[in-house]
Amino acid sequence: MSSLLSWLVLIGPLALVAAGALPSAQANAAPRRTADRTFVAALVAFAVALLTAVAVASGGALVSGTLGLRGIGLGVYADALSAVMFVLVSFIGVVVLRYSRNYLAGDPNQGCFLKWMALTLAAVLTLIISGNLVQFIGAWIATSLGLSRLLLFYGERPAAQLAARKKFVASRIGDACLVLxxxxxxxxxxxxxxxxxxxxxxxMKAAGTTSGAVTAVAFLVVVAALLKSAQLPLHGWLIEVMETPTPVSALLHAGIINAGGFLVLRLADVVSLSGGALEVLVLVGGATALFGSVVMLTQTSVKVSLAYSTVAQMGFMMLQCGLGAFPAALLHIVAHSLYKAHAFLSSGSVIDLARASWTPSPGGQPHPARLVMALLAALVVTLLVAALFGTTLQEKPGAVALGAILLLGLVHLLANAIDERPNAYVIGRTVVLTVSVALAYFALQAVAEHLMASSLPATLPLRGPFDLAIVALVVLSFAGLVVFQSLMARHAQAPAWRALYVHLSHGLYLNTLANRLVLRHWPRTTPVSSNVKA
Known part of the structure; x- marks a missing residue:
């Protein structure tokens, strides 16, 4: 495509920069005008993203020249991967900025808040369409700094300060890894x-060779991605960002947190050259997904539960990348972003939603034998539907494993359908729903692979017994989680279960240890009114 058309992609983030360039005092003096300006800029960015997607779909990647030397400078690289992420993040930006117009109405710093929301969103969009790694790193750091300002919108709150400090430490380590x-x-x-x-x-891949430097790069990229996406054991800052306004939580959990996954996908051609780096992604991602899923079940705060859900979902995404299912990881990013943005923005209505959806239970918990039958049925449906799409565990372990985990989420529905008073209609309808979910999942996987064929490496097969053992362990772990959830409900009043519940509700104290470490080396200072006002 023409170089001129490629440069026009920059209009999107530039519109947001222009909207956010007002001094804070002027933005606060006219908050309604600032809200209109930032919302219009977000609409412009979204329109540019849609046009970019159409251009990429019709004519291939938009690649500009680089204003600089040796690939260091300003440039645009917009392929299918960038186009999908560009549309996704700009759409979320439109929704979040529109929501912010009324959410902070009357707050004396609303204009400044909207200003930093626009600038942070501009940094994320610039990261997505960057044409070279230096520009990518610059946008990566700018995103982190903008988010830090937003996290400290209520800078006088000690919890907000602590979360921002932990994020600062994790981000700077990640920045150093990317620079190296x-x-x-x-x-x-x-x-x-x-x-x-x-x-x-x-x-290198075609020649079947690699180098120590490239292997080191793969590990450095993996570490930076894990830190950016709040993976174990440095996940705690994401849990504590609830001190910030809800629109920031929505933008963070639905957009910015995906930057780690996007980094791995953007450099997937390099990362896939190192089997060791991929195995680190599998181990850390799988452990984080399981940890976040278990702890999430014990939370009573809606937003904290959603935060642990994000930790778990980012773990799933890293697990998919580690298993070589790069198109599946992108699909996961899109689905999770849309769901999580809606979840945070509607979190204030959760009580009303719960009341509206409540139905009387027929009584009791599923019988253990029927629960096992439901587990086996979910796994069998996964394998059968995968086979219909030509997807096998040997060739596409990531897609099959995540498909099995998805259907494990329907186990309690299946168990309840065959428990208490079995009814042929209810059982049939539940089975049809399960099969439909499996069909939709594997169909979307096929579509994602087709769309991303020119941008991402092909899905990797099993690399050996270690990968097979990891896949089996992941699926069995989440099957065990389903059983644990059922047992926890049955034995909620038993002393041992109550003690376990307490430990899990505190995240096994991993975040507490991180807090102590940070406070020991970075003691709290006199609270400030708010850093975002600067």
């Missing part, structure tokens, strides 16, 4: 332009 990775890539390939990096990585 960039230096190694520049020394290996002689450029940091994405087109050149991908060509060099694919040449």
């Amino acid at each position: 990775a960039a230096l190694l890539l520049l020394g290996t390939f002689g450029t940091l332009d994405f087109a050149g990096l991908f060509a060099g990585a694919n040449a």
